[in-house]
Every structure is written in structure tokens, then in C-alpha cells.
Amino acid sequence: MLRPERQTFREGKSILVLAAGLKSVDATASEPSGLDRLLALLGDDLKQVNRLIVEKMHSDVALIPQLAGHIVAAGGKRMRPLLTLAAARLCGYQGTRQHALAACVEFIHTATLLHDDVVDESALRRGRATANAVWGNKASVLVGDFLFSRAFQLMTADGSLAVLKILSDASAVIAEGEVQQLLTANDIETTVEAYLSVIGAKTAALFAAAARIGAVVADRPAADEEALRVYGQALGMAFQLIDDLLDYTAREADLGKSIGDDFRDGKLTLPVVLAIARGSADERAFWRRCLEDQDQQDGDLERAIALCERHGTLAETLALAGRYRDEALAALHRFPQGPIRQAMEEVARFTVDRGY
Amino acid sequence: MLRPERQTFREGKSILVLAAGLKSVDATASEPSGLDRLLALLGDDLKQVNRLIVEKMHSDVALIPQLAGHIVAAGGKRMRPLLTLAAARLCGYQGTRQHALAACVEFIHTATLLHDDVVDESALRRGRATANAVWGNKASVLVGDFLFSRAFQLMTADGSLAVLKILSDASAVIAEGEVQQLLTANDIETTVEAYLSVIGAKTAALFAAAARIGAVVADRPAADEEALRVYGQALGMAFQLIDDLLDYTAREADLGKSIGDDFRDGKLTLPVVLAIARGSADERAFWRRCLEDQDQQDGDLERAIALCERHGTLAETLALAGRYRDEALAALHRFPQGPIRQAMEEVARFTVDRGY
Numbered sequence: 175m176l177r178p179e180r181q182t183f184r185e186g187k188s189i190l191v192l193a194a195g196l197k198s199v200d201a202t203a204s205e206p207s208g209l210d211r212l213l214a215l216l217g218d219d220l221k222q223v224n225r226l227i228v229e230k231m232h233s234d235v236a237l238i239p240q241l242a243g244h245i246v247a248a249g250g251k252r253m254r255p256l257l258t259l260a261a262a263r264l265c266g267y268q269g270t271r272q273h274a275l276a277a278c279v280e281f282i283h284t285a286t287l288l289h290d291d292v293v294d295e296s297a298l299r300r301g302r303a304t305a306n307a308v309w310g311n312k313a314s315v316l317v318g319d320f321l322f323s324r325a326f327q328l329m330t331a332d333g334s335l336a337v338l339k340i341l342s343d344a345s346a347v348i349a350e351g352e353v354q355q356l357l358t359a360n361d362i363e364t365t366v367e368a369y370l371s372v373i374g375a376k377t378a379a380l381f382a383a384a385a386r387i388g389a390v391v392a393d394r395p396a397a398d399e400e401a402l403r404v405y406g407q408a409l410g411m412a413f414q415l416i417d418d419l420l421d422y423t424a425r426e427a428d429l430g431k432s433i434g435d436d437f438r439d440g441k442l443t444l445p446v447v448l449a450i451a452r453g454s455a456d457e458r459a460f461w462r463r464c465l466e467d468q469d470q471q472d473g474d475l476e477r478a479i480a481l482c483e484r485h486g487t488l489a490e491t492l493a494l495a496g497r498y499r500d501e502a503l504a505a506l507h508r509f510p511q512g513p514i515r516q517a518m519e520e521v522a523r524f525t526v527d528r529g530y
Numbered sequence: 531m532l533r534p535e536r537q538t539f540r541e542g543k544s545i546l547v548l549a550a551g552l553k554s555v556d557a558t559a560s561e562p563s564g565l566d567r568l569l570a571l572l573g574d575d576l577k578q579v580n581r582l583i584v585e586k587m588h589s590d591v592a593l594i595p596q597l598a599g600h601i602v603a604a605g606g607k608r609m610r611p612l613l614t615l616a617a618a619r620l621c622g623y624q625g626t627r628q629h630a631l632a633a634c635v636e637f638i639h640t641a642t643l644l645h646d647d648v649v650d651e652s653a654l655r656r657g658r659a660t661a662n663a664v665w666g667n668k669a670s671v672l673v674g675d676f677l678f679s680r681a682f683q684l685m686t687a688d689g690s691l692a693v694l695k696i697l698s699d700a701s702a703v704i705a706e707g708e709v710q711q712l713l714t715a716n717d718i719e720t721t722v723e724a725y726l727s728v729i730g731a732k733t734a735a736l737f738a739a740a741a742r743i744g745a746v747v748a749d750r751p752a753a754d755e756e757a758l759r760v761y762g763q764a765l766g767m768a769f770q771l772i773d774d775l776l777d778y779t780a781r782e783a784d785l786g787k788s789i790g791d792d793f794r795d796g797k798l799t800l801p802v803v804l805a806i807a808r809g810s811a812d813e814r815a816f817w818r819r820c821l822e823d824q825d826q827q828d829g830d831l832e833r834a835i836a837l838c839e840r841h842g843t844l845a846e847t848l849a850l851a852g853r854y855r856d857e858a859l860a861a862l863h864r865f866p867q868g869p870i871r872q873a874m875e876e877v878a879r880f881t882v883d884r885g886y
Contacts, residue, residue, distance in 0.1 A: 235706045237713060289671050292648065312712055315645050315671055319678070320705035326682055326698035335686055338694065342682035349676035350591045356668055357593060 208524020211517040212256055219259045220252060222273040227280060230324055241317045246284050253521075254384045255280045257409075261388020261402045264506075264514045271391045274328050275337060279384045281325040282341065286348060286380075288318035336390050344383035351375025355441075360466050362450050362458070364442035370411075373418075378410025385409075401505045408502035409522050415495040416529040418443035419488060422479050423529075434475045440465040444494070446478070448487035457481060492529045499526045564880020567873040568612055575615045575629060576608060582633040586680055597673045602640050609877075610740045611636045613765075617744020617758045620862075620870045627747045630684050631693060635740045637681040638697065642704060642736075644674035692746050700739035707731025711797075716822050718806050718814070720798035726767075729774075734766025741765075757861045764858035765878050771851040772885040774799035775844060778835050779885075790831045796821040800850070802834070804843035813837060848885045855882045 213220065227246060231239045255276035262272035292311045322345070329338050355372045358364040385406030389399040421436040422445050436443050442450075442465065450461050463469050464478065482488050502522040509515050569576065583602060587595045611632035618628035648667045678701070685694050711728045714720040741762030745755040777792040778801055792799050798806075798821065806817050819825050820834065838844050858878040865871050 233706055233709075235709050235713070237709055238706065285675075289675060292667055292671050311648055311667065313709065315648050316705050316708045316712065319641075319645060320702060320709065322675070322678065323698055323701035323705055326694070327702055330691055330694040330698050333691055335689055335691075338682070338686040342679055342686050345679035346676060346683055349672050349679055350589055350594065352672045353589075353591050353593055353669065353676065356672065357591070 208521050208528070209251055209253065209256060211513075211520050212260055215513055215517055216256060216259045216263065219263075219273060219276075220256065222270065223252070223255050223259065223276045223280070226273055226277040230277060230281075230328060231321070233320065237313060238317055238320050241313055242284065242288075242321055245287055246280065250280075250284075252280060253413075254283050254380055257381060257384040257406055258388050260514055260518050261385045261406075262391050263388075264402075264509050264518065265389050265392030265394045265398060267388070267392035269391065271332055271334075272388060274332055275387050275391065276384075278325040278328045278341060279380065279387075281321040281328075282345060282348075283380060285318040285322040285325070286352075286376075288314045288321070290352070334390060337387050340383045340387055340390065344379045347375045347379040351377075351379065358442050360440040360468065361442060362461050362466055364447055366444065366447055366451075369442060369444055369447050373411060373414040374407070377414040378407045381410030381413065382406035398508070401508050405502045405505040405518070405522075408498040408505065409525060412495040412498040412502065412522065412525050415444060415491055415498065416526060419445060419491045419495070419529050422482060423488060437464070437475050437478055438470065440468055444491045445482045445487045448490060449478075449482045449485045452485045452487075453481065492526070495526045495529060499523065564877050564884070565607055565609065565612060567869075567876050568616055571869055571873055572612060572615045572619065575619075575632075576612065578626065578629040579608070579611050579615065579632045579636070582629055583636060586633060586637075586684060587677070589676065593669060594673055594676050597669055598640065598644075598677055601643055602636065606636075606640075608636065609769075610639050610736055613737060613740040613762055614744050616870055616874050617741045617762075618747050619744075620758075620865050620874065621745050621748030621750045621754060623744070623748035625747065627688055627690075628744060630688055631743050631747065632740075634681040634684045634697060635736065635743075637677040637684075638701060638704075639736060641674040641678040641681070642708075642732075644670045644677070646708070690746060693743050696739045696743055696746065700735045703731045703735040707733075707735065714798050716796040716824065717798060718817050718822055720803055722800065722803055722807075725798060725800055725803050729767060729770040730763070733770040734763045737766030737769065738762035754864070757864050761858045761861040761874070761878075764854045764861065765881060768851040768854035768858065768878065768881050771800060771847055771854065772882060775801060775847045775851070775885050778838060779844060793820070793831050793834055794826065796824055800847045801838045801843045804846060805834075805838045805841045808841045808843075809837065848882070851882045851885060855879060 228243075231242050231246065233239060258272050258276040258279055291314050325341070326338075329341060351372050351374070354368070355376055358368055358372060382403045383406070386399050386403040389402045392398075418436065421433060421443065424433055437446075446461070446465070450458060453461065460474075460477065460481075464474050499522045503519055506515055506518060584599075587598045587602065589595060614628050614632040614635055647670050681697070682694075685697060707728050707730070710724070711732055714724055714728060738759045739762070741758040742755050745758045748754075774792065777789060777799065780789055793802075802817070802821070806814060809817065816830075816833065816837075820830050855878045859875055862871055862874060
């Protein structure tokens with residue numbers, strides 16, 4: 175077996191050149207995220223998290239920080255660690271434990287992305303070439319494992335078994351969701367329930383855990399923990415619904431990933447699941463050819479979008495995301511009014527607004 | 531992209547048929563392992579571990595236990611969990627905490643194997659087709675992630691931060707070792723030090739952690755913990771050295787994996803690292819062509835073996851494994867004589883004896 179990536183491993187220079195080249199395709203850096211207000215309030219906390227991320231990513235095996243840095247730094251909005259930081263402050267916590275735990279959350283997320291690269295073969299993620307495309311499957315899997323282990327080392331050093339339980343539970347659920355997604359891929363019989371179960375596990379579980387551990391470090395009662403879990407879970411659902419919607423509606427430059435990726439991969443996301451359920455026999459045959467048999471031709475994506483529009487499934491996806499947004503907003507009611515709560519509300523609102 | 535493995539996912543029957551077919555190539559089941567005495571002493575403990583493995587492997591996503599079961603049940607000798615069980619009893623522990631922790635060790639090991647399948651593309655592992663060959667890269671990565679998460683859930687339920695530290699540290703070191711191995715693959719400049727560092731991390735670290743946590747559950751002083759760590763680390767080194775040796779000397783039926791795998795993959799294991807160092811310019815050109823350029827012809831493996839024999843590197847690898855065996859034996863001196871210590875000594879002796 176020949177290994178085209180060998181040169182990259184050996185020559186630090188090649189990696190730098192590659193990294194420089196990749197930066198130019200980073201389309202997400204200036205993308206509005208709805209996080210601006212949160213960033214303004216939590217900038218100092220986030221600086222500490224970023225410092226820890228760089229410090230704890232270190233390994234004497236130089237490829238690890240190189241590869242991990244590639245994806246950790248790749249225009250990521252740090253949405254999940256920001257949830258931990260925000261929740262801790264919302265709960266009135268004055269300490270600094272949340273910094274290392276927010277870094278754990280980002281490491282788990284990054285490990286998932288690295289492993290998802292192997293899984294999804296998506297050509298673009300966060301607007302850059304995937305780590306996988308640059309370094310190969312092998313390195314992506316192993317560096318993901320390293321980051322995952324590092325996350326558990328950091329949690330252990332923090333010493334809260336409650337946090338360890340929340341994040342190890344979330345990690346298991348994420349893996350289950352990813353496997354479930356694999357099983358529903360290319361299956362036009364996929365139900366709305368199966369779709370919601372997949373995104374609840376692969377995406378929303380980490381949002382929920384990230385927000386919840388903020389209440390844990392603040393040593394707040396179970397009801398506050400639960401409210402923040404619900405906020406994170408509902409926000410994660412809205413986030414993924416809109417992400418899946420944008421794959422059929424966004425302009426490429428806005429999204430930072432290629433439009434039509436999910437269609438080409440045969441992923442059964444909500445706009446399509448609903449369109450299939452409402453489709454004629456002819457339409458079902460179209461979906462089967464495109465998504466199950468993966469036999470796609472020019473114009474098929476356009477026809478898919480037209481079918482989703484005709485059956486109103488894009489609007490319905492947006493509406494469902496709106497209901498999750500409302501659930502997220504309602505979960506915050508028990509917390510005191512103030513700039514942090516306002517900023518967390520803004521995140522929920524913007525998450526859905528970007529779908530318009 | 532077409533997905534040939536789809537049918538397998540959908541039809542439980544196909545999986546059963548496959549599993550039945552694979553059993554017939556399981557060559558390791560009756561292989562003597564040196565564990566017989568240990569198994570006789572710890573059979574009841576191991577039964578509890580196996581029960582927990584099956585129970586905790588469960589997921590509502592049916593592919594997970596199917597795929598994990600394929601590799602967990604694949605003639606594995608449970609060597610690593612047995613180390614935990616043995617160490618706990620050697621330390622006079624009378625409880626049952628070691629059962630769940632031994633299951634964690636096996637889950638971490640299995641996750642590593644699943645991810646290694648992606649990495650190594652080895653055609654046979656433990657005498658069966660690899661999980662990867664049957665189900666594809668994607669499922670292997672994700673089910674490995676699930677087992678890894680499950681291990682941390684189990685450790686968290688046990689509640690010992692000391693154990694969590696030992697096993698999260700080991701997991702990070704394993705990942706580093708695997709990445710380092712990727713970097714030394716196909717590099718004929720690999721040094722003995724680099725080779726030893728790789729096997730110390732990718733293999734011996736988990737042996738060391740497995741033995742050490744036996745002392746932790748028994749609440750023994752640090753010196754006992756350290757002695758068991760040294761026993762496990764040295765045993766792991768000996769184990770991997772002999773494994774790498776057998777890839778050049780074993781008959782296929784004995785080993786349960788194809789002879790010459792490492793050579794074909796261009797892995798720089800000790801017999802080869804030493805032979806290259808002592809080789810003429812002509813020989814170096816041969817190794818470069820075979821291992822770096824991966825341009826191999828009929829007869830090359832035989833020539834490689836002949837070169838190793840001429841330079842005495844197979845005997846030297848065996849001798850080094852013997853020194854690690856002696857280190858493992860010495861580490862047990864502080865513990866009371868008795869059947870458990872004798873059985874642990876036998877494991878160390880047999881690990882090297884199988885190289886003759």
C-alpha cells in the first residue's frame with residue numbers, strides 16, 4: 175500500500191504550507207453566529223479556555239497538536255464550550271473550574287469531528303479541507319482518540335464524578351447517535367422519529383451536557399441543572415435542524431460547507447424525510463434512485479429542493495426548529511434576568527434566524 | 531458512493547451467517563496462552579467480567595452489540611482483564627469492584643483494536659476477518675468510540691478518581707503510541723529507541739494500567755501499585771516483542787494471523803530495525819524498496835527473514851523479551867508466594883516461551 179500522506183508527516187514545512195493554503199478557504203471566520211453578545215461577556219473566560227486547549231493539546235508526538243490544531247483552530251465558534259461558560263456564570267459561579275471543563279467539551283466535540291471525517295467523507299467542513307483529506311483516515315482516528323482521552327484526563331483532574339458521569343454518558347449517546355445515523359443513511363423508510371432520535375443523540379446531547387455542567391460546578395440544585403440541560407438539548411435540536419435545512423437552502427459562501435452534501439451522501443434529514451412521506455410513487459422512485467441507489471445526475475439536487483418546497487417541508491423544518499427555540503427560551507425563565515441570560519436567549523433566537 | 535456493507539446492516543440474518551462463517555477461521559481458540567493456571571484460579575471472577583461485558587455492551591442501536599460482540603468474542607484471551615483480576619487477588623482484595631474495572635480494560639482494548647482495524651488494514655486479526663472488513667471503517671470507528679465511552683461510564687460508576695486517572699492517562703498514551711507508530715511506519719531510519727517507545731505506549735501502557743488498578747481497588751500502598759505497574763509494563767513489552775518476532779517466524783495456524791503482515795505493511799519492528807542497522811548498502815536498498823517504497827516481490831519476505839537470521843536479530847529480539855520477562859518476575863518478589871503469584875509468573879514465562 176502506498177501512502178501519499180507520508181511526506182506530510184515527515185516534513186514540518188509541508189504541514190505549514192498546507193495550513194497556510196487552507197486558511198484562504200476559511201469562509202466561516204466572519205460568519206455571524208449570534209454569539210457576539212455572549213463573547214463580549216465571556217471573552218476573558220474564553221481566553222482561558224483557548225489557552226488551556228492549546229496547552230492540553232500538546233504532545234511530544236508533534237503530529238498530534240499539528241493535526242488537532244488544524245481542526246480546533248479551524249474557524250470553530252466554540253459554541254459548546256461557550257455554553258458551559260455561560261451556564262456557570264448564569265448560576266452565579268465565581269470560580270474557574272468551568273475553564274478546563276469547557277476545554278473538555280471542545281475536545282470531545284473535536285474528536286467527534288475528526289471521527290466524523292472518516293465517516294462522512296465530506297469534502298469541506300467549517301470551510302476548510304477536512305483533516306482527513308489532508309492527513310488520512312488513520313491519523314484522524316488516532317488524534318481523535320487522543321483528544322477524547324485528554325478530555326477524560328482533564329475531567330479526572332477536576333475531580334467531579336457528577337461531571338464525569340454527564341460527559342461520559344453524553345459521549346456514549348453521541349456514539350450511538352452516529353451509528354444510528356449510519357444505519358438510516360440511504361434508507362428512504364427513515365421516520366421522523368428516527369431522524370429526531372439521531373440528531374438528539376449526535377448533536378443535542380453534547381449541547382445539553384455542556385450547559386448542564388455549568389450548573390454542576392456552581393453547585394446548584396437539580397432543578398437548575400435540569401433547566402440548563404433542557405436549554406442545551408433544545409438549542410442543539412434547533413441548531414441541527416437548521417444545519418440540515420441550510421444544506422438545501424444556503425449559499426455555499428454563507429454556510430462554509432458545500433450545499434447538497436447531505437443529498438449527495440444520501441442522508442435522510444428532515445426536509446427529505448417529510449418530502450418522501452408526502453411524495454407520489456414517482457417521487458418515491460426519484461428519492462430511492464438518488465438516496466438509496468446513490469445514482470444521481472445533473473439537476474437532481476434542484477429537483478429535490480423543488481420537491482421539498484412543493485411539499486412545504488423546508489418551512490416545516492424551520493417551524494420545528496422554532497418550537498425547540500421556544501423550549502430553550504422557556505427553560506431560562508427560572509434564572510434571573512440579566513446580560514448572561516439575554517445573551518443565551520439571543521443565541522437560541524439566532525440559531526433559528528439563520529435559517530431564514 | 532456505493533455502500534456494499536448496507537445489506538449487512540439491515541439484515542440480522544446476514545450478520546449471523548457471517549459470524550458463523552468467521553468462526554471456522556478462528557485459529558486461536560485452542561492456542562495455549564500460558565493463562566491456564568490463572569484461568570483456573572480466577573474462573574469465577576472472569577465469569578462475572580464476561581457477564582458485565584455482555585451486559586454493558588448493550589445498546590438499543592443493535593449494530594453496536596453485534597459489531598462489538600464480533601470482536602469482543604473473537605477468541606480473545608482476556609489477558610488484560612485477567613491482569614486486573616489477578617492483581618486484585620494478589621493484593622488480598624476480597625471485594626468485587628475489580629470485575630467492572632476489568633471490563634473497562636477490555637472495552638478500552640477492544641476500542642483500540644476496532645480503531646486499529648481502520649488503521650492497519652490487516653486482513654486477519656485473532657484469526658477472524660476484522661470487524662472492519664465485515665462492516666466498514668465507519669462502523670468500526672463509531673463502535674470503538676461507544677466502547678471507550680462505556681468504559682468511562684463504568685469507571686465513573688465505580689467512583690475511584692485514582693482508577694480514572696490511571697486509565698485516562700493510559701488511553702492518552704496509547705493514542706500517542708499509535709500515532710507515533712504511524713510516523714515510523716515505512717521509515718527505515720526508525721531507531722531502536724523509537725520502536726521501544728512505540729510498543730511501550732501502544733501495548734505495554736494498558737498492561738501496566740490493568741495490573742496497577744488491581745492494587746488500587748485493594749487500597750494498597752504506592753509501592754505495591756508501582757510494583758504491579760512495572761510487572762504489567764514489562765510483561766506488555768515482552769508480549770509485543772514476541773508478537774513482532776512471530777510475524778517473521780510463526781506458522782500461520784499457530785499465530786492466528788498472517789505471517790509477514792508487518793513486512794507487507796512496512797512496519798519497522800525490532801527484528802528489522804536491528805537488521806537494517808547492521809545491513810550493507812545493498813541490504814539497505816532492499817529494505818528501502820520493500821518497506822519505504824512498498825515495492826515487494828515474490829521471495830522478498832523470505833529474503834527479509836534470511837537477513838534477520840544472518841544478523842542474529844530474531845535471537846536478539848527474543849533475548850530482549852527475556853530481559854523484560856525477568857523484570858516482570860522481579861517485580862512480583864515483594865508479594866507473598868502463593869498460587870496467584872505463581873500463575874502470574876507463569877504468564878510472564880509463557881509470553882516469552884511462545885517465541886521459541
